Each structure stands twice: as C-alpha cells, then as structure tokens.
Amino acid sequence: MRTRNLIALLMAAVMCLCLFTGCGSSNDSESADLTNATSLADLAGRKIAAQAGTFHADALEQIENVQSSTYPEFADLLTALKSGAIDGYVAEEPTALSVCQSDSSLTYIPLKNNDTGFTATAADVGIAVGLKKGSALTAQINEILATITDEQRSQLMEQIVTLASGGEVTEFAVSCPAPETTNGVLRVGMECAYEPYNWTDMDGSSLGAVPISGEGKEGLYANGYDVQIAQYIANKLGMKLEIYSIEWNSLLPALESGTIDAIAAGMSPTAERAAEIDFSDTYYESNLVVIISK
Secondary structure (H helix, E strand, O other), rough: OOHHHHHHHHHHHHHHHHHHHOOOOOOHHHHHHHOOOHHHHOOOOOEEEEEEEOOHHHHHHHHOOOOOEEEEEHHHHHHHHHHOOOEEEEHHHHHHHHHHOOEEEEEEEOOOOOOOOOOOHHHHHHHHEEEOOOOOOOHHHHHHHOOOOOOHHHHHHHHHHHOOOOOOOOOEEEEEEOOOHHHHHHHHEOOEOOOOHHHHHHHHOOOEEEEEEEEOOOOOOEEEEHHHHHHHHHHHHHEEEEEEOOOOHHHHHHHHOOOOOOEEOOOOHHHHHOOOOOEEEEEEEEOEEEEOOO
C-alpha cells in the first residue's frame, strides 16, 4: 500500500512539474528549430505569409505543407509576425537586411534559387520601371539605366539599407546633378511603404528625400532605392521628379489612367504584368528569403 501511495505521489509530482514548465513546449522547440532552417522543407507546417498580388505570394505555393496566407499591405506582415499571428513572411533580401538591422529580435532564412530554396526567374526577382504600353519613355529609360554599372547598383543598395536603418550616408553611388532648367515633369508612383525600396520620410531629413505629391501629402517625403533610381532617371531626362504614394493594387490602374507616367515600386516584370504594361530593363535583382523572429 505504501509503495502504491509513493508511486501515486511521484506521478502526481511529475504531472505538476510538466504543467508548470510546459513539459518542453512544442512552440519553444519549433521556434528554435526555425532559426536553423536552411530549406523550404524546414518550413513545413508553419504559418508563412506574403503580400497579396506579388510574386512573393506565388512563391508560397513552392513550400509544401505550409499554412499560407496573404496580407494586402507589406507593413501588415511585420505586424503579424511581431504579434505571433504568423511564423514568417516572404521578402527580398535587401528588405530583410533593412528590417533586421532596425529590429534585433528578427532574422531571416536565406533561400536562394537552388535545389532547396525558392525557384525564381530573373523576371521574378528583378525589379523594373513600369510604363504604359508603347511609351516613348521605355527606350529612353533603358539608355539611362545602361549607364549604371552592376557595382554601382549594389553599392547604392548597401547605402540605402544603411540609410533606412538610421545610419549616415553622405553621397549616393548613383547620382546625377539636377538640371538647371527642367523640361516637363516625370510623375512616378510607388507605395512609399516598402523599405528599403521606398518608404515615407516624415520630415525629409534623410539624404535624397523627395516631397510626396498629391492631396493630403503635404510635409511628407519619400526615399529609398526606387526613389534614387527615379531621381537619377528624371535628372538625366532633364525633368522634374514628382513622387505619388499609391497603394500596391492601385499602381497599374493609376498608370493606365494617366495619373502617373511610371511605376518604380520594387515591381517585378512578370509575364502577367507585362501583358498589361511595358517594363524597362531591370535595375536590381535580389533573392527571396523568409523573415522570422529569433
């Protein structure tokens, strides 16, 4: 009888200990395992998200047995990750570098285009200027982009990531003096919410910030990789640059309606988009990654 009582007491103690400690909570172990992930297979069973209407969302289909979801705005993904609603989200490596430098609680999983990572074409991971079908600007912009070397493009991205993270930059690798007199206006649309490609600068204090045009945008500025490329193009064309902050899903309609002349928004020249609008040559290429919490 005493032996049975002792066993019962020991079992009760073990149960209490498990309840108190979580008995090796699966959430903790899963979180630790995810930071060591190296392939898409390691993401199976996790909640992985992407922005709707982008190649990132299409890339979710390459992850087997994943709990996938999409969010309308890119900024919503970071909020969802921080709240624990998702385990990670698909982004491009420059975005991950910028986000992780600004928030030390985050990291990312490099998943380059190989046997264990995402499969993507140059059109999927490259970004280009979007233009109306038959626009005369396409050839002109391609000539201008051809003057920027690959090294300069990489250096500019490094500088922009530094700037987005609060670091100091004194001069951009890609720049051109503004014309003394301008010949028209180049109206460029972007989200102004996709760091480091484009973001909203509340006071215009960052190097190269450009005022955002449009009603209700007074006192707001845009900056980022897309902004500096657009500024370079406008200066080379001898035109004044105007930036318009437009939601992602409204960019193509704004271009087609003539509200803007071009899109520079970290937009990939996918076949689906190319059926509706023209694209310049790509001005940057990156790799897809998944941003996660440490």
